[in-house]
Amino acid sequence: MTAREAAYDVVLRVFEEDAYADRVLRSAAAGLDARDRALAQRLAYGTVQRVRTLDHAIEQLGRRPVRKLDPPVRAALRLGAYQLGYAEGIPPHAAVNETVELVRRARLERAVAFTNAVMRRLADGMRELLDSLPEGPLKHSYPDWIADVWMRDFGTEDALALMRAQNEPAETVVRLVRGDPPGEPTDIPGAYRVDRVDERALAEGRVWPQSRASQLAGLVVGALEGERTLDLCAAPGGKATQLAGEVVAVELHEARARELEENIRLLGADNVTVVHADARALPSTLIGFDHVLVDAPCSGLGVLAARPDLRWRAQPLPELQLDLLRAAAERARPGGTIVYSVCTMNADENEAVVEASGLQIEPLGGEWPQFAHPRRPEFLLTLPHVHGTSGFFIARLTP
DSSP states (O other): OOHHHHHHHHHHHHHHHOOOHHHHHHHHTTTSOHHHHHHHHHHHHHHHHTHHHHHHHHHHHHOSOGGGSOHHHHHHHHHHHHHHHTOTTOOHHHHHHHHHHHHHHTTOGGGHHHHHHHHHHHHHHHHHHHHHSOTTHHHHTOOHHHHHHHHHHHOHHHHHHHHHHTTSOOOOEEEEOSSSOOSEEOSSTTEEEOSSOOHHHHHTTSEEEOOHHHHHHHHHHOOOTTOEEEESSOTTOTTGGGOOSEEEEEESSHHHHHHHHHHHHHTTOTTEEEEESOTTSOOTTOOOEEEEEEEOOOOOTTSTTTOTTGGGTOOOOHHHHHHHHHHHHHHEEEEEEEEEEESOOOTTTTHHHHHHHTOEEEOOTTTSGGGBOSSOTTSEEEOHHHHSSOOEEEEEEEO
């Protein structure tokens, strides 16, 4: 399988089978060398990310509704359009020819001439069309609702900057678990920026891939030796394995609970115990914790750079988040702390959930002033276009 064939497989399955891009890529690119695997990822993720804009170009220049195309033709044209519009270093004739070959290999000979004609029109007019699009969600390929939320919460200029930032590759950061520092130190203790994750160091449990913002959430918990911490939504375990003292890590889904246990073993976090349960219905014995971490499921609007398909499936989850915060309040001891963190920038899932919980807010802005929420400095808010990391909202609360 070539890099383009692997990328095509990802695009086809993400949009026709609702598959996850990273999982499909892992299997599709398994036989490729490092260089071709990187090319496959760049083409696949870029196409999935930019699909709204690509479909607009195909419809405008190809003069055929995308929804009426055969799925293999649709996937091939999307991939070809991405190469013409966004991929540096790929000659237009190569993009045209390879796209036609993908359709031919799909045994759709009747669609070969059509594909060739559309690709030639795209090669002639794609760049001009992209340049003519007004600033906004169509140009930057986001659902309207995400753009609306960001414009409401941050204003037009910052919303557009957020859209641009999350179309660029995320920085690669690891948490040092043990051993020598693996790269460039950052503004988060223990977080190192690297060119790529050292697979050997990862396999040996010496480093863990984790954004600076995610590591910040773990640090805010402030767990110490001799204390007890409950992590209510723990998989895959990045934050749980950061914490000192006794840690009880809860995970609802069986497969993710198994993954959590494997990661705990890999990282040598003997202080962490896994409980496979619903965080909202835990055994009555799990009470009196010094700290409770609620790293809640959310729309994920802060990690769209790393997860290209998430923007097309994202959903706000404020009701679930509020339920989890209330469950946390029942498990913390009097005087204990609750840290609420979500990898999203959306006031409906951020400050509104905290306010609805009725919990007392412990101000954080003085501890980490560079990450203070721009409107509510008692909270932390990392912003991809400002801080160069994933977007996280973090609050520390008391019952």
